[in-house]
Amino acid sequence: MAYSVKYVRGHMEVYGEDGSFLFSADSDREIRETLEELYD
Numbered sequence: 001m002a003y004s005v006k007y008v009r010g011h012m013e014v015y016g017e018d019g020s021f022l023f024s025a026d027s028d029r030e031i032r033e034t035l036e037e038l039y040d
Contacts, residue, residue, distance in 0.1 A: 001039050005031065 002017035
């Protein structure tokens, strides 16, 4: 799964490879855990 991360006002926003918003997170760890839940 390809994704990109943008840092916005103290949190991170995660976008899919097509540019659609997926979710926001407070840490890299939260991003990894959420991606595992969604795509594992």
